[in-house]
Each structure stands twice: as C-alpha cells, then as structure tokens.
Amino acid sequence: MGIKESNIREGCLYAEEHEWVKVEGDVVTVGVTDYAQQMLTDVVYVELPDVGKEISKGQSFMILESVKSVSDVYSPLTGTIAEVNEELADFPERVNDAPYDEGWLVKVRPSQSGELEELMSAEEYREFLAGKG
Amino acid sequence: MKITPFHELYKERATLTEYAGFQLPLLYDSIREEHMAVRQRVGLFDVTHMGxxxxxxxxxxxxxxxxxxxxxxxxxxxxxxxxxxxxxxxxxxxxxxxxxxxxxxxxxxxxxxxxxxxxxxxxxxxxGSDVVIEDVSDQTCMVAVQGPLAEEALRSILPEASGLGRFRSIDTAYGESKTMVSRTGYTGENGFEVILWSVDDPDVPASLWRDFVGSITELGGLACGLGARDTLRLEAGFCLYGNDLTEEITPLEADLGWVVKFDQGEFIGRETLERQTEKVHRLRRGIILERGIPRQGQKVFSASGLDIGFVSSGTFSPLLKQGIGFCYVEAEFTKVDEVVYIDIRGRRAAARVTDVPFYDTDIYGATRKRPPLIESRKA
Structure with missing residues (x-):
C-alpha cells in the first residue's frame, strides 16, 4: 500500500512526530495525523494517560498499538492532561477512521504558551511531509 | 536482501518488510482484513522464504x-x-x-x-552415512493458499490436487512446470501449499501468482502478508520458531508432546525428553486478556506476585478482538481458567489461561462443522 495521499486539516498546528493540535480556548485537543494513522496501520488498542498527568513536549505520554506493533505518542506540548477520549477504549479504530475528529486522543492545558508558536502550520506540515517522500 | 520470484507482482501493492534476509509483504492494506479473509474465505501467501x-x-x-x-x-x-x-x-x-x-x-x-x-x-x-542433503530453497518457490474456499481457489489452476487428503501431497504440473501440492499450512484453516520446482523461467511463477490472485479475488479472498500469517498461526495455537520454540525449550515444555514418539527407538534428545515425561517445570499455555495486548518478552506473575514466566508470542486476535498470546509458566499455574498477570509497561494485566486453538473449532479452522460465516462480499 505505502502511504496514500495524506489528509491535512487546515486550522490545526502540527508537530514533527505527526501529531496535530487544535486550540480551543485555554485547552488544546491533540490527535495523530492521517499520515501517522496510515503508518500505524489498524489501531487495535489505545493506552490513554490519566487525567491530571503532567506531560512534557517531546516525551511519550501514551501508547497506540496496532496488531503488530506498539507505538509511543510524543507530546507536542508541555502541560496537563485535561480530558481523554475514553471512547477509544471501545473504538480504537476511530484513530484510523477519523484521526482529526472522533479519533482525537487527549485535551491538554498547556503551561508553556510559547510552544504553540514552534509548531507547524498546515502548509508547513504539507511541505514537511513532501520533504520526507 | 533477497527477493522472491513473486516480488515484482506485489511490490507496488504491499507494505514490505525484511524477514529472514528476504523482502516480503508485511501487509497489503490491513492485517485484520487479510486475517479475516483467511478465516472466512481464502488468502494467498508468498512463503518462498521457507527452507x-x-x-x-x-x-x-x-x-x-x-x-x-x-x-x-x-x-x-x-x-x-x-x-x-x-x-x-x-x-x-x-x-x-x-x-x-x-x-x-x-x-x-x-x-x-x-x-x-x-x-x-x-x-x-x-x-558416515550415504545420506545427501540437497538444499533447493533458492531454486524453487512456494505459495500457500489457505481458507475454507482454498479448494475452490485451487481447482481451476491445479485440478489434480483437488480432493487431496490432509497432510497428503501430490506431484502435478502447472502447465509444463512440475509442482508439488500438499494439503498443509500454518493458519489452522484448510488449505494448500504449492512448490514450483523451477524458477529458471520467471514467467512461470509470475503467471502462477497472477492465476491465484485471480481465483482468490473472484472468491472474495485477499493476498496476505506476514502480519496476517503471524496472527493466524497464533490463533490456531501454532508455535513460531525463535519465539515459542528455541534450543532452550523442549517439545514437552511447548505442549507438543504428541510430536515426540518414544517407541521409534533412539533419537537425538530422547534421554532428556524421557525424563521430562515424568515432570516438566514449565509449560506453554494460551492466554487471553480482557484488556491489553501481550507482547513477546513480557513477564508473567501469579496473583500473589510471584514471577512465574514470560510471554513468548503475543498479538491482537482479529477474530476474538482481544489480546492473545502464548506464555511459558511454571507448571502449577497452567490449568485452564487460571488467572495470571502480564506486566505490560509496568501495569499488571489479568490474563486467563486457555486451550488452543483460541477459536471455536466447530465454527473456524480446518475441521469446522459449518460452512464459513460469510459477510457480504466486497466489491
């Protein structure tokens, strides 16, 4: 299969480890990109962090498992977990089916405001992916 | 890295991986779909890498x-x-x-x-004997056609092999090319393995692969990668050498005592194995988890926290939609329905000891009593 044309959502910010971030007031929603879910293949198990957990930019904060592999998800920001997508426990396939919508992973309350500016725009992420190809 | 004579035919379609020095399909589109195709219909595997x-x-x-x-x-x-x-x-x-x-x-x-x-x-x-060992691995190629519709998939391509009994083989021909077909496999399903004895003319394996892709596609089947091969063998309870069998593990520990025939006379390893018939200290057992996926190398603990063994293979079962695996645990913890605990990244996940195959053999596998449960055919 290889990676098919990968969908990039306008209005989100992107990290080099293929997470997206959407700012909604003082919390941000975090998920993995369409490119990442294609790389992961069928997600069959999601190990979510606890609400209240402190996470640091660039550190693994949760796990996505496919049939074959165990993958870390690296935090695009430093902050505190405000909410987790508990539905993924029963419907892990949503990470594949709707990575920017029902397949979101966690909501984070960022503590380092400057970090948002270090993330890529949709346009920059598109170029970043093109550079990988 | 080696490639097989079928490589050109799937290299654009498949996600490739390196295995045993070969570049082989890990999956085409989805391990889960390929797995279910074999349980419900038919799948095609390149198994040329086998010795x-x-x-x-x-x-x-x-x-x-x-x-x-x-x-x-x-x-x-x-x-x-x-x-x-x-x-x-x-x-x-x-x-x-x-x-x-x-x-x-x-x-x-x-x-x-x-x-x-x-x-x-x-x-x-x-x-010191007159025996000659002739390695033909690189001069031959091999495919596996597995699943409840394998017989139908094979019939038009290698008609003489139709109706072959389990564990039987037949020498036949694909066009002018000599082949051996056997009713064997590594998925738990009914199926065939086909060896083509010459790869000198690359058109022959190419044509064989295309014919099989054609016949399985018509039956709603899929070409399958190593990912599905692994999940299928695990569900069926089959060992993978290097994971579940090693030079440090005996067949009796692997719960494969039926393979060992003491009445055949002397054979290498007999003495140790005979001693083990009285008592084995550890045994391979199937485990199934409510939550979490066991992975090779994880430790197994008893309810009271004793370190009692390790996971030798683990995966997500596409059929049961649960984590399954094999573990080697101390003999006293091997009763069916015993609950053991797998250390998954620092958390203890409860796992139930179970018989293998993991599936209901009345519904799935080579000895199923009912016709395959077929969901609506994909376009």
Whole structure:
C-alpha cells in the first residue's frame, strides 16, 4: 500500500512526530495525523494517560498499538492532561477512521504558551511531509 | 536482501518488510482484513522464504528417525508429518514438515530464520552415512493458499490436487512446470501449499501468482502478508520458531508432546525428553486478556506476585478482538481458567489461561462443522 495521499486539516498546528493540535480556548485537543494513522496501520488498542498527568513536549505520554506493533505518542506540548477520549477504549479504530475528529486522543492545558508558536502550520506540515517522500 | 520470484507482482501493492534476509509483504492494506479473509474465505501467501531441502539415500529413513522427534517410519509415500529436530538437551533446533517422496527420498520444509543452522545441523549428522542433503530453497518457490474456499481457489489452476487428503501431497504440473501440492499450512484453516520446482523461467511463477490472485479475488479472498500469517498461526495455537520454540525449550515444555514418539527407538534428545515425561517445570499455555495486548518478552506473575514466566508470542486476535498470546509458566499455574498477570509497561494485566486453538473449532479452522460465516462480499 505505502502511504496514500495524506489528509491535512487546515486550522490545526502540527508537530514533527505527526501529531496535530487544535486550540480551543485555554485547552488544546491533540490527535495523530492521517499520515501517522496510515503508518500505524489498524489501531487495535489505545493506552490513554490519566487525567491530571503532567506531560512534557517531546516525551511519550501514551501508547497506540496496532496488531503488530506498539507505538509511543510524543507530546507536542508541555502541560496537563485535561480530558481523554475514553471512547477509544471501545473504538480504537476511530484513530484510523477519523484521526482529526472522533479519533482525537487527549485535551491538554498547556503551561508553556510559547510552544504553540514552534509548531507547524498546515502548509508547513504539507511541505514537511513532501520533504520526507 | 533477497527477493522472491513473486516480488515484482506485489511490490507496488504491499507494505514490505525484511524477514529472514528476504523482502516480503508485511501487509497489503490491513492485517485484520487479510486475517479475516483467511478465516472466512481464502488468502494467498508468498512463503518462498521457507527452507526446502531433500534428504536422499538408502539410509534416509534411519537417518531422519535419528534426527527427528516424530517417527518418519509412520509416513507413506506422498504423506507429510510435523516434526522437530532436538539437540542433546531436548531443546528444539528447528520445527519442520517432513514429506516422504519414497523411502529413500524425503523433502523437508523448515523455518526461513533457521535455514543456515538447520542445513549445518543436517549435514554435520549425515557424515558416515550415504545420506545427501540437497538444499533447493533458492531454486524453487512456494505459495500457500489457505481458507475454507482454498479448494475452490485451487481447482481451476491445479485440478489434480483437488480432493487431496490432509497432510497428503501430490506431484502435478502447472502447465509444463512440475509442482508439488500438499494439503498443509500454518493458519489452522484448510488449505494448500504449492512448490514450483523451477524458477529458471520467471514467467512461470509470475503467471502462477497472477492465476491465484485471480481465483482468490473472484472468491472474495485477499493476498496476505506476514502480519496476517503471524496472527493466524497464533490463533490456531501454532508455535513460531525463535519465539515459542528455541534450543532452550523442549517439545514437552511447548505442549507438543504428541510430536515426540518414544517407541521409534533412539533419537537425538530422547534421554532428556524421557525424563521430562515424568515432570516438566514449565509449560506453554494460551492466554487471553480482557484488556491489553501481550507482547513477546513480557513477564508473567501469579496473583500473589510471584514471577512465574514470560510471554513468548503475543498479538491482537482479529477474530476474538482481544489480546492473545502464548506464555511459558511454571507448571502449577497452567490449568485452564487460571488467572495470571502480564506486566505490560509496568501495569499488571489479568490474563486467563486457555486451550488452543483460541477459536471455536466447530465454527473456524480446518475441521469446522459449518460452512464459513460469510459477510457480504466486497466489491
């Protein structure tokens, strides 16, 4: 299969480890990109962090498992977990089916405001992916 | 890295991976869909990476009975058996299929990852006998067609093999090209393995692959990668050499005591294995988890926190939609429904000891009593 044309959502910010971030007031929603879910293949198990957990930019904060592999998800920001997508426990396939919508992973309350500016725009992420190809 | 004669036909479609020095499909579109295609319909695998060698000579039968734990004298011509080479300590050097062509000629099909060690083991023990080991792995190729519709998929391509009994083989031809078809496999399903004896003309394997892709597609089947091969064998309860069988694990510990035939006379490893018939300290068992996926190398604990063993293979079962695996645990914790705990990244996940195959054999697998449960056919 290889990676098919990968969908990039306008209005989100992107990290080099293929997470997206959407700012909604003082919390941000975090998920993995369409490119990442294609790389992961069928997600069959999601190990979510606890609400209240402190996470640091660039550190693994949760796990996505496919049939074959165990993958870390690296935090695009430093902050505190405000909410987790508990539905993924029963419907892990949503990470594949709707990575920017029902397949979101966690909501984070960022503590380092400057970090948002270090993330890529949709346009920059598109170029970043093109550079990988 | 080696490629197989089928490589050109799938390289654009598949996600490739390196395995045993070969570049092979890990998956095409989805391990889960490929897995379910084999349980419900039919799947096609490139298994050329497996080792294939002939054992030839007047002493071939005697030699093989000394080398293997099963009893080759129980074979007739065109019949195959699952067997193992053990070392003096009873540990498994390799597990394999032995096919009797005739009393002086056997074909062995063994693991890709142990091709070099197995050949060395075979040759080092053939000294002083008239037995010749002929490795034909690189001059031949092999596919597996597996699933409840395998017979239908094969019929138009290799009609003479239709109706072949389980563990039987037949010499037949694909056009002008000699092949051997056997009713064997590694998925738990009914199916066939086909060896093409020459790859000199690349058009022949290419045409064979295209024909099989055509016939399985018509039946709603899929070409499958190594990912599905692994989940299928695990669900069926089959060991993978290197994970579940090693030189440090005996067949009795692996719960494969049925393979070992003590009445065949002397064979390598017999003494240790005979001692183990009285007591084994650890045993391979199937485990199933409500939550979480066990992975190779994770530790297993008892309810009271004792370290009692390790996970030798683990995956997500596409059929049961749960984590499943094999573990080696101390004998007292091996009763069905015993609950053990797997250390998954620092958390203890409860796992229930269960019989294998993991699926209901009335509904799935080669001995299913009902026709396959078929969901609506994909376009």
């Amino acid at each position: 294939r060698a002939f054992v030839r000579g007047g002493e071939a039968e005697t030699y093989l009975n000394h080398m293997t734990a099963n009893d080759v004298t129980r074979l007739e011509d065109n019949k195959a058996q699952y067997t193992m080479f053990c070392n003096e300590r009873g540990g498994v050097v390799d597990d394999l299929m032995a096919y009797r062509v005739n009393r002086n000629l056997y074909l062995l099909v063994y693991n890709a990852t142990s091709r070099a060690t197995t050949l060395k083991w075979l040759r080092s023990h053939a000294d």
